[in-house]
Amino acid sequence: MKVETFTLERWMSTWEVVAKFDIAESGVYPLTTRELLDFLPPDERQSVENQLLDLRLGYNEARGTARLRGDIAATYENVNADQVLVTTGAIEANYLLVNSLLEAGDHVISVFPAYQQLFSVAKAVGCEVSLWRIVEDGGNYVFDLDALEKLVTPKTKMILINTPNNPTGALLSNDDLKRIYALAESVGAWVLCDEAYRWLDIPGGEPLAEPMRNLGPRAISVGTFSKPFGLPGLRLGWIAATEDIVKACWSARDFISLAPSGLSDLLASVALRERDQIVARNHAIVQQNLDYAEGWFSKHSELASWNPPRGGLLALMKYNVDLPSDTVANTLAADYSVMLAPGSTFGYEGHLRIGIGQTPAIFAEGLERTARCLERLTLGQTAAVGTQGAS
Numbered sequence: 001m002k003v004e005t006f007t008l009e010r011w012m013s014t015w016e017v018v019a020k021f022d023i024a025e026s027g028v029y030p031l032t033t034r035e036l037l038d039f040l041p042p043d044e045r046q047s048v049e050n051q052l053l054d055l056r057l058g059y060n061e062a063r064g065t066a067r068l069r070g071d072i073a074a075t076y077e078n079v080n081a082d083q084v085l086v087t088t089g090a091i092e093a094n095y096l097l098v099n100s101l102l103e104a105g106d107h108v109i110s111v112f113p114a115y116q117q118l119f120s121v122a123k124a125v126g127c128e129v130s131l132w133r134i135v136e137d138g139g140n141y142v143f144d145l146d147a148l149e150k151l152v153t154p155k156t157k158m159i160l161i162n163t164p165n166n167p168t169g170a171l172l173s174n175d176d177l178k179r180i181y182a183l184a185e186s187v188g189a190w191v192l193c194d195e196a197y198r199w200l201d202i203p204g205g206e207p208l209a210e211p212m213r214n215l216g217p218r219a220i221s222v223g224t225f226s227k228p229f230g231l232p233g234l235r236l237g238w239i240a241a242t243e244d245i246v247k248a249c250w251s252a253r254d255f256i257s258l259a260p261s262g263l264s265d266l267l268a269s270v271a272l273r274e275r276d277q278i279v280a281r282n283h284a285i286v287q288q289n290l291d292y293a294e295g296w297f298s299k300h301s302e303l304a305s306w307n308p309p310r311g312g313l314l315a316l317m318k319y320n321v322d323l324p325s326d327t328v329a330n331t332l333a334a335d336y337s338v339m340l341a342p343g344s345t346f347g348y349e350g351h352l353r354i355g356i357g358q359t360p361a362i363f364a365e366g367l368e369r370t371a372r373c374l375e376r377l378t379l380g381q382t383a384a385v386g387t388q389g390a391s
């Protein structure tokens, strides 16, 4: 299978080794192993530390341990451990699902803009992909359910959605999810809901919708320890689906990564147990960054604006310089050591993707440097216009 270049990942991996102020990051500032264990009560901490040190580093249970699958299953309604497959991140989960359930010629619908994997892998499989565009409406990015209804055909095999959305911060409500499920059911399609940003509600904001998996057998939820738990280095995610789907994906995974790491599996169990404390830590980071961003955008309204995220950790910043987004992003990275991902990598020109999960000190410095860069680029343009006028 030949898949097109993952433009965002190429851009991120080019600059993340160079730029010090990464405010393009899609996750929350990662935890260390010590910080994670510190969430445990002291007596249990000691016992888990011993389990970690004594863990024999053999191959792990291929689907993920029954303990971890059971813990994950318990976060859904009526899901058991056999209906969960632990994967190498949400990225492997999406890949396995698209490859196992779809074939060339199938019609699929993918939300757009989105994490590129959602539609690029389906394209590589040979599917006919229709994009369901998120639209801007009164200072918010919103999902237009009527537009989705028009895209569904009797040939539609899968609807791929992502809520909270990367990169717009848009949200689907419980009613939206029900309507999408009913649409899929009416044509015998699956709904793959990438819930990489589950549990990442905005403090004081709208509650997030329930997971898609709760809605019925055609609903598939994909989750991860990367974003809500600040543990992308574990490389652990999961699929929650019917047992048949889980078996099909497991069988495909035998050829890819075989089994998740046992060390990660154990640490992931700790993270799930201490979820409330981790969510509180995330809220504290996100709240500080949102407060700073609000002040920054009102002070620099001549340079840039945004629709704050309604959920998750990401939003699009619209800048007021007439330059392509990769020129602006590359200038920021090369001259100011700041990472803000170019909107072009999402097919969204004139914008930069910003993440609100970075440490507040780096987030604030990143934004200050961004202001200096945008001021310089604006002055450059004014000077260029002035020169043109004189000639």
Ligand SMILES: Cc1ncc(COP(=O)(O)O)c(C=O)c1O
Binding pocket: 026, 088, 089, 090, 091, 092, 115, 162, 166, 194, 196, 223, 224, 225, 226, 227, 232, 236, 237
């Ligand atoms: C929407 C979405 N899905 C999946 C992934 C992949 O995450 P993971 O680290 O769990 O593989 C990302 C990463 O940024 C994402 O934003």
